[in-house]
Amino acid sequence: MCEVSMNIEHIKKVDPVVAEQIEKEFERQQNTIELIASENITSEAVMEACGSVLTNKYAEGKPHKRFYNGCDHVDVIEEIAQKRACELFHMDHANVQPHSGAQANMAVFMAVLKPGDKVLGMDLSNGGHLSHGSPVNFSGLYFDVKSYGVDEYGNIDYENVRKMALEHKPKLIICGASNYSKIIDFKKFREIADEVGAYLLADIAHIAGLVAAGLHPSPAGYAQFVTTTTHKSLRGPRGGITMCDEEFAQIIDKAVFPGMQGGPLEHIIAGKAVALLEASKPEFKAYAEQILKNAKALAQGLMDEGMDIVGGMTENHLMTLDLRKTGKTGKDMANVLERVGITANKNTVPDDPQSPFVTSGIRLGVPAVTTRGFKEDDMTEVAKIIASAIFSSDNELGLHNLRERSLKLCKKYPIYMRIGG
Numbered sequence: 321m322c323e324v325s326m327n328i329e330h331i332k333k334v335d336p337v338v339a340e341q342i343e344k345e346f347e348r349q350q351n352t353i354e355l356i357a358s359e360n361i362t363s364e365a366v367m368e369a370c371g372s373v374l375t376n377k378y379a380e381g382k383p384h385k386r387f388y389n390g391c392d393h394v395d396v397i398e399e400i401a402q403k404r405a406c407e408l409f410h411m412d413h414a415n416v417q418p419h420s421g422a423q424a425n426m427a428v429f430m431a432v433l434k435p436g437d438k439v440l441g442m443d444l445s446n447g448g449h450l451s452h453g454s455p456v457n458f459s460g461l462y463f464d465v466k467s468y469g470v471d472e473y474g475n476i477d478y479e480n481v482r483k484m485a486l487e488h489k490p491k492l493i494i495c496g497a498s499n500y501s502k503i504i505d506f507k508k509f510r511e512i513a514d515e516v517g518a519y520l521l522a523d524i525a526h527i528a529g530l531v532a533a534g535l536h537p538s539p540a541g542y543a544q545f546v547t548t549t550t551h552k553s554l555r556g557p558r559g560g561i562t563m564c565d566e567e568f569a570q571i572i573d574k575a576v577f578p579g580m581q582g583g584p585l586e587h588i589i590a591g592k593a594v595a596l597l598e599a600s601k602p603e604f605k606a607y608a609e610q611i612l613k614n615a616k617a618l619a620q621g622l623m624d625e626g627m628d629i630v631g632g633m634t635e636n637h638l639m640t641l642d643l644r645k646t647g648k649t650g651k652d653m654a655n656v657l658e659r660v661g662i663t664a665n666k667n668t669v670p671d672d673p674q675s676p677f678v679t680s681g682i683r684l685g686v687p688a689v690t691t692r693g694f695k696e697d698d699m700t701e702v703a704k705i706i707a708s709a710i711f712s713s714d715n716e717l718g719l720h721n722l723r724e725r726s727l728k729l730c731k732k733y734p735i736y737m738r739i740g741g
């Protein structure tokens with residue numbers, strides 16, 4: 321056991337089984353290179369907020385309009401979180417209660433749509449999110465969804481989005497993605513939405529940290545609705561936020577509660593408040609700048625090693641390796657990467673010949689390793705480890721040596737050094 325770890329003394333006493341798994345998970349995080357693009361390593365301050373007495377409090381309703389007494393302090397905290405979200409993302413109104421990104425989107429659906437209404441969103445297998453209209457999600461089950469995709473170069477074909485919008489006349493258009501490595505043109509999306517009288521929802525779950533730092537164009541002023549997760553590049557606790565223009569504030573708040581959620585998680589809302597403050601600081605801007613540098617270094621390193629990347633050079637924090645020419649699958653190679661101490665997820669590539677469970681791609685993102693302190697040189701080493709692991713995935717001794725190399729990088733940049741150490 322690492323001598324530095326989160327303080328879980330009480331769990332150890334009460335529930336050693338769970339405590340053991342938390343410790344093991346801490347070690348796993350400490351000793352693996354996290355390239356899952358949607359993950360990050362939140363601060364000690366955020367974690368303290370999330371583990372605080374606020375978890376004891378019921379606070380259904382909005383600040384100063386609660387259904388429970390004793391809400392003076394959570395009211396202050398929630399209002400601070402709202403204000404910080406509005407300032408950081410330049411939006412009129414923020415509801416910080418959604419429990420997750422999917423809920424943040426659901427609130428917009430509930431606020432402006434009736435079941436059966438038409439929605440135009442990005443296809444899941446092309447980089448969209450489940451909650452943008454996948455047939456297995458509420459968004460696809462209860463609404464009439466048409467999906468747009470990307471072209472062979474991995475770019476959104478805006479002319480095609482426009483054509484589909486004109487043909488289907490959706491009431492809501494969704495932009496924003498879980499796996500898209502290019503800048504999103506919010507202005508173009510708004511023009512298309514205006515042309516057909518649709519609302520625009522920009523889901524910035526992945527790029528929120530870059531938007532907050534001014535390193536990706538903001539959807540403010542273009543999208544009437546902006547949703548985000550707080551735990552991805554924004555580096556806060558696991559949760560969501562729904563933001564909107566002033567005129568929609570009431571219907572969004574009603575959609576969140578009582579529409580689709582019960583009591584808010586005030587401990588997580590406190591974590592969101594802390595994270596939003598952190599994200600407004602110059603240090604966070606430097607962090608976001610390093611994300612972009614690291615992503616470029618990783619993509620360049622992989623291409624130098626002879627690997628293909630969907631759409632070539634990334635413009636944000638993530639990229640998808642295209643394994644088609646190697647004859648290997650995303651599923652198998654994600655498992656091989658795990659064996660060498662790198663966590664990533666399999667992902668479809670455009671026109672993937674494999675099923676979504678197998679895939680021909682692997683999605684890689686750098687927000688978590690950038691938080692650890694990785695710089696461009698380290699990303700070049702990571703690229704070499706990934707390429708070697710994939711090209712010689714049958715070489716046991718080789719994989720063992722690669723595991724040693726990734727471990728060395730992890731030791732160079734430990735996480736949560738200051739806690740209990």
Ligand SMILES: *Cc1c(COP(=O)(O)O)cnc(C)c1O
Binds near residue numbers: 358420
């Ligand atoms: C991650 C993500 C979500 C959902 O977030 P959860 O917190 O997992 O519900 C929604 N939209 C996009 C674009 C995402 O990437």
